[in-house]
Amino acid sequence: MAQGVLISNPSAVPVQPHARDHNHPHAIARNSGRALEMDWVDEIRINLSAAERRVASLPGRRTVKKDAQAAWLLKAITCIDLTTLNGDDTTERVKRLCAKARSPLRSDLLEALGFAGRGLHTGAICVYHRFVATAVEALDGSDIPVAAVSTGFPAGLIPHDLKLKEIEASVRDGAQEIDIVITREHVLTGDWRALYAEVRDFRAACGDAHLKTILATGDLKTLRNVAKASMVCMMAGADFIKTSTGKEGVNATLPVTLAMLRMIRVYEERTGFKIGFKPAGGISTAKDVLNYQFLMKEELGRDWLEPELFRVGASSLLADIERQLEHHVTGRYSAFNRHPVG
């Protein structure tokens, strides 16, 4: 395939990247990355049974009810990377999704929850490079960033220089966030230097755009691999670490999340940088996302409940949250067809 085709801009409209408006009280200093420290990788120990026990008991230890639950679900909406990553995606499909990102909840529900006029929107729109410009245009003026999956998503096996070119092209088209996939082979063979070098290059190619590194944890299999890959990616300059492409056999899980969050905590202890976390794939109910939120708050703290440090890659989650919020407002169980689709 010719390089030009791959990175060609499908949109005729030139677009300008615009700065993110951080209205969150905590400004997050951007991870500068650092030299690869092999000790930080070699020392990692993680016990699967102990990790499972922690995540299994958490839903019994934490829950939110009534107003608190509604608030947590509203917050979850602001953290959703509303995603379409399918072979049959089209411009119109992407535009429809962007419209949903702008108004994720029915206005009468927003009103009832006291959120009318707040401009509540999802965390981002996440698309393939081909639709970046479309999305940027559709979201103009909304403060909603566009995230592009990149580097030969989902397998990540295209030539390295093409990966860099793909990143650059998406940034040129206005993507503010680049969700890259790592070369799983580097992890599976323990070649941490190669992984570091690869991600370092991706980060450089991103420029001001934020780098989200997808580990494809379902391919890495062990929590040890996941934890080590997390640490290497952060040292290489990742702004977010993300579980999955949504295309692996197993997507985001709570034990994998726990392993990654612990690495984020260690990295912050050592460098002061707060790294974001994005679980993706398989989180489709309000109950699911609450469990992730509990884990974020318990393991990392309040800051990690905001979209600056927490995103959820999901396509059907929003619909379930809408139904739950309607139930909260009306006391009646809702149905999908009562909420506009994206």
Add this chain to the structure above:
Amino acid sequence: MSVAHYYETMEYGPAPEADGEARAWLKRHDATFGHFIAGKYAAPASGRHLTTIEPATGKALAKIAQGAAADVEAAVGAARSAQSPWAKLGGHGRARHLYALARMLQRHARLFAVLEAIDNGKPIRETRDLDVPLAARHFLYHAGWAQLQEREFADHVPVGVVGQIIPWNFPLLMLAWKIAPALAAGNTVVLKPAEFTSLTALLFAELAVEAGLPPGVLNVVTGDGATGALLVENPGVDKIAFTGSTEVGRSIRQSTAGSGKSLTLELGGKSPFIVFDDADIDGAVEGVVDAIWFNQGQVCCAGSRLLLQEGIAETFRKRLIRRMETLRVGPPLDKAIDMGAVVAPVQLERIKALVETGVKEGAEKYQASGAIPAEGCFYPPTLLWNVHPSSTVAIEEIFGPVLVAMTFRTPDEAVMLANNTRYGLAASVWSETIGLALDIAPKLQAGVVWVNATNLFDASVGFGGYRESGFGREGGREGLTEYLKPKAWSGRKARAKLPPFPAAPTDGAGFGTPSIDRTAKLFVGGKQVRPDGNYSRAVLSPKGKHLGEVGEGNRKDIRNAVAAARSAEGWARATAHNRAQILYYLAENLSARGDEFARRIGDMTGVSSAKARAEVEASIERLFSYGAWADKYEGTIHAPPLRGVALAMHEPIGVVGVACPDEAPLLGFISLVAPLIAMGNRVVAVPSERHPLAATDFYQVLETSDVPAGVVNIVTGERDALVKVLAEHDDVDALWVFGSQEASTAAEQLSVGNLKRTLVDHGLALDWYDRAASEGPILLRHAVQVKNIWIPYGD
């Protein structure tokens, strides 16, 4: 609070569990309860009630009956009448009942969970997710044992009427642990719940009858310690099973001594939580939360002594303190808390006082800064850092949410510190190196060891302590065995009184060439040694003929023998193959001198030479049997519901005192010593007082058979006096007494110092030639203690 407020703060907010059903149940009883005897409530004979409070609010919750002698008598009577038909019902019939009880618990799961949380103060999460499901599992598991009993325990019968006394920390779960095996095995029960937390036991008894349990099979008598004491002392009770404090356990041991009641005690602990530098630190930090901030730390097996390898201590401290900040303490019925209320004000005061002592003695105190409710019995999660083994808080069981921490340098030092306690209930070992973890686990003096985990329980895996944490096991095959007795022992009769000691001969030996004088010494630490007092006693034939002299052993000889046995610890680590070889070798060498031993037996006891020869042959065969068992009486691999295994290992008890009977002076001695050494114990044996020479002659067999020094020590002398010294010796781990009723009573009574395990015959004679009664598992079971090592795995 509005949605917007929570949106900004992202706080959890209240999440209360509804308590309407539980309150309605209390109301139906006007919050006043009688005992539950013979299938119905019975008003207390004294008319007296105790008030039980709700720990989270301090408000009165209900009135429970104070049990008096008449109530206990009525309950024991009801249990007695029900016992025979209950046993006759057969295994399958009882299995149906136990299954129904499991289903009943599941059917009323939430009611039990809520009532327990209200009554005890523990979080609804724990009652709902742990206590009730584990209790139901216990009944289901034991329904299985009832079903299999006739096949698997064909040579056993139920003990009879069992008195069970349970603590307040897991009221319903301990009820299940106690009554499920007892009922499964065909016993009937009088249960005395703790006075702080009697309500779920009453609810259980009520619903059990609704579920079809025949009246009198399960009786509940409520009340305080005095009621418990009445139950312990009641002569109609065949066995006492107690879970609670070591102090009360001691007094129960004392008051049941000599009564013939069998006894199991599950007592306190100060369990170590050991973290090596190659552990998953964050996983271990979570383990600490499960270990000491579970049930407000009111857990007998709580990992309350944190032992950290020096290199990671500081990292661990920081991460633990950070983790403490996220713990939430609140009302027990809140579904978003980690810790609820301590059970009672008296307990809260004790915790506060001990923490104060710890700080005075130099500990640094860390407490979570999160809010705790102002009213009610609440205490924050607490870490005492910089604690030394000599600190009060490192020694005493606090029974609250207080962790004490200290460091170690090497694996050996970790083991030494872990074992530096009078207790031995549980231990937790954290290391990602399988070789290290599995090397440490067997070295810990504890009945339960969790590798990279903590506070895991299952009905299939025995639970119980070493040392002063008690004896007996709950759960598994070994737990059921505690509620059965061997048929082979049920027909024993009181030992016939020996004829009076013949008068010492007065006439001289005449002018023939005398035999060379042979005075047997004691055998201590592999050497023949003179008795400390340097007195001897004469050994005479039944007709009064002088056969020789043996040393008159005293306290100091026992002390020396125990020290020698203690230092022969290598025997416990010797391979089973090696121990088997030595037992066979003993048989070989005894056989080589068979005629001599037969003559000796004949001379001492006056039996015919054929009978004497038969005793020698039986002794040789017995040594062969234990050579055979040495590498075959193995542990079990349990399959509890987790990804992993639990290894039930048979471990030697340690140093065991043995008092041998007068009948069959060689065979009795061999029958008791051989199973003990086969399992790796070291023995201090006191041979038959009347006929000691068969044992003293055996020195030379021991010396020529490669038995390491100190493994078998023999002290001759006045047997019952030496039994007392052994019973009072706190470095003797177990004591077997086969002889008089008085010696049995004394052994049980005096064993309380270190709560040594006792096996006594109450003066009932065993037929040493009857293999079913005197050889094999019937004794081997008492020669080992079971350690369950939980090994979850996965990567």
